Amino acid sequence: MKSSARGRIFKIARYAIHDGPGIRTTVFMKGCPARCLWCCSPESQSFEAQIVWKEGLCSRCGRCVRQCPNGALSLDGRSVIVEARRCTICGECSSVCPGNAIGICGQDVTPLELLETASRDLPFWRRSGGGVTVSGGEALAQPLFLREFLELCRSRSIHTAIETCLCADRSAVAMISELADFIQFDIKAMSPVLHRRLTSVDNGRILQNASFLLKQNLAPLVRFPLVPGCNDDEGELNALGEFLAENGPGSALEILPYHRLGVGMYGALGREYALPDTPVPSKAEIDRAAAILGRYPINIIS
């Protein structure tokens, strides 16, 4: 098959067991329109390739700094600093790093190339009902590429799942509703003001898309990231319950407890983390949210 669109990805994870049915290979697309305060993969946000420095692997030997042809790197004793304006993403730093602590995040692939890499776990899909999950970043932000990739998977009987925040055009949402075998999407907040504050985007289009998917009998999985102090007050939880009860009674909702695993990546990108003091929710807090949502006719998955 001739491929036209190229997609930009930043990671492929095999034996992913939380991203849809069975054993899955999850493809992370690069670039996202939203900027959630708690985002656990900040390297996924920019649509451009970028340099990432990993603190834990770095021996502070300074070889990358000396190698950089554009003088974009400096070592301030503890950290390697990347000056994005000067960096041309040439990868010279990575080629000399002894610990692979510095590297390029973001790689361009055709749908066919992606399929070849992403389908290597086929023997395990057969036994588990698994397949490929396209996540992000925002999977729907590269719709042409995504369409071709999903068509390719369907032509080879590979099960596909999409993880999306639904901040996308209706045409893209309609496309996945036809071509993907399983859809999971996030709802982050119901109040438009709050949503904008937490994610920097409006949720009007997101909720319309959600309603569209919920009403199509596709049995999508709705996920709600529970972030203490951000979106866990009773009014928000009730609003979410009402929305689901109205648009998709009986639909499945998974509460994703906020976690801090991605905090280190902010340092790797030379950025500050927006929620330095937010704790991960306690079991009691998760149970409380589940209890409130449990009043509505929805199926809560723990």
Place this chain on the structure above:
Amino acid sequence: MNATAAEPAYMERINRLKEKVFETYPEIDLEDAKILTESFLDTQGEALITRKAKAFLEQCRKKTVKIWDDELVVGNSGSKIRGGILSADVCWSVLDRELDTINTRPYDKFHLRPEDRRTFEELIRPYWKGRSNYEEWLARIPEDVAALRDNGALYIDKKAVRGWGEVTAGYEWFINNGVEGLVRRIERRKALLDATVPGDYEKEVYLDALLFVAEGLVTLAERYAIEAERLSVATGDRKRKKELEDIAAICRRVPAKPATTFREAVQSFYFYQVAIFLEQNAAAYNPGRMDQYLYPFYRDDLKKGRITPEAAQEVLDCLWIKFSEPCLFQDEKSAEYSSGYPMFQNVCAGGVDEAGQDAVNELSYMIIQATMDTRLYQPSLSVRYNMAKNPNSFLRKIVELMKLGTGFPAFHNDEVGIRMLMNKGIPLKEALNWNPGGCVETNLAGKLRHYSALADINLGSVVEYALLDGMCRKSGKRAGAKTGNPVDFKTFDDFMAAVKSQLRYVIRVVVKASHIIDEICMNRPVPVLSISFEECIENALDYAHGGAKYNSGNGIICIGVSDLINSVSAVKHLVYDTKRVSMPQLLDALACDFEGVPDVLKACAEAPKYGNDDPRADKFAAELFAFIADEIEGYSSKFGRMTPGILPVSGNTPFGTEVGALPSGRRAWKPLADGVSPNSGTDLNGPSSVLKSVAYIPHDRFVQGTLLNMKLAPEMVASENGIQQLMALLKGLCTLGIYHVQFNVVDQKKLIEAQERPEEYKNLLVRVAGYTAFFVELGRDVQNDIIARTIQTESGAQVSCG
């Protein structure tokens, strides 16, 4: 994991028994050696086999007989709870060398009491000096074998320093016939002999020896019955009194008579297990398929109301504790290659029956439960999982045990095991009854003789020899073949040819050595073991002499699989394909262990690696291991075709200390990879890609087994979904034709290590919904959070296998 609240009542006894094992320090136990030596002094002039059998009878008559508190299953090979037994006739001198250091050596220490030391110096040493198998071997070892051994390319002494082992006796036949039944068989066979026919005299002598053994077995059990009666009179505890009376009644019946109940079957089994270990100190006397041969007794007891499932579980648990008591005594060097007093008594659950149908029964689950209850290092628990026939509930029970982090069970793909047996020349009908032995070897109860792991070949040395024209870097001496200066290798094919020449040379030398050991072992008959081999009685020929139904050539074991593959892959990729590093540059870098040449080290580390589902590396797994199997199978011994295997026990670490830096990027003197596992920290794509790579090895041709170790992050099995997907992963493993895997759960300690040595833990993945990352790439604070959340793996249970 903290199930104490819900623990069944029988666990009180089990916990007390377990405590006793933990509290007892291993001791050298010379009682058996003393009785053996005294008996040999009395029987001079008689046939060797007669002397061995009479010595066994004396041991049974005279040895210490003790029953400890709380025991339901009784028996002990020596005089001490955790004794290391010396086989004086095989290898007395091993202890001689270590009299002063046996309790201070780095691996597997033993206490040696002054009175035992005196017995050794005054009785055992004077008699056996110059008479042991080990001394014969040292006198006969050829120069080229010694050169490989002394330059770290070969470990071959282990079979000369202890007994046979590596065998599955005919336990089922023994239990079902009882000693009386065996005696009838022996007498019937004897009646067919005619002393005027050449050869019949030897047969008569042999069968008479078996009758001494039979007498010994019955005598031993009777003495336990007497002891139980004595204790039952002495005790004031009414409950214990009844237990002791039951034990006495059981010991009065078995093993003399065929077992009639589950308790009798277990006790009969254990008396025989004790007896063969008493006869010869050795690793891997494998009980095998206990869920099959004990099941008829269990089913019958249940039906007749003689036992409850809980009572049967308690008996099994008690037996499990007994398995953990004895400690393999081996020399310092062998202990380094296989540490942890490794008895390797391999018990198996699952698989198929003789009609090829599902053989899983209630006992299969109870056997797994016994290991979950006791969490000790013995028995070595294996499962035969037959994807087509065994139920999902059985696979689930397996995964539940894996979750506990004891390293058990060793998971075996049944179909591959069956094919391995067939490749040893055993017909399918019987191959269906195979059992895992020792570490991951394949065996057949009461029918098969061979040394499954005679010698270990260091594949790291093989690479080194190919790059140094046969020289050993550490010693500077020539030990391998002359294959030329690699700078003159114009093409990759030239390099590959050198690697294959070195392999061919090493294998040839090992085969020669194996034949010598076979010859020496003709002086090592084992009548106690042979009595449960039906054909040994029919042929009136000892196990050691080829009396078993099937005999096969010894096993030659490869260590450093991934090091070989990755080194060849690196040379191809860097020197011949991309030309990123020249051969002289590479040789210089290896000579100085990459010091001062970080670019070469980086290039080597980044060359395609086995374990990542990268065909550029994996194709060499296919090519080289088919070649090695061809070479090894190309030779035969007087017993049959030579057999290859890949199981390191802990030999990858000492072998590593013999090998300098390798093109794979492995630094000098560091451990080699274990089994068929990728080098530590070099597989970066998760468990499924490891399995894809490992599948390139032709497992079914490595008939002595292939061993795969994998790490399991605790959160991967924390949820129901995680359990389901691990089950699916194991089915995937079966689909790919891989033979074995065992999982080590990554506990808190390992995570702290990973923080300190990230280069060795590059492959450790952390997963939560919607997020996957490598542990070593996370920030320090986040790492600390995860460490704090991770459970400390419970109990001291450690698997020393691999």
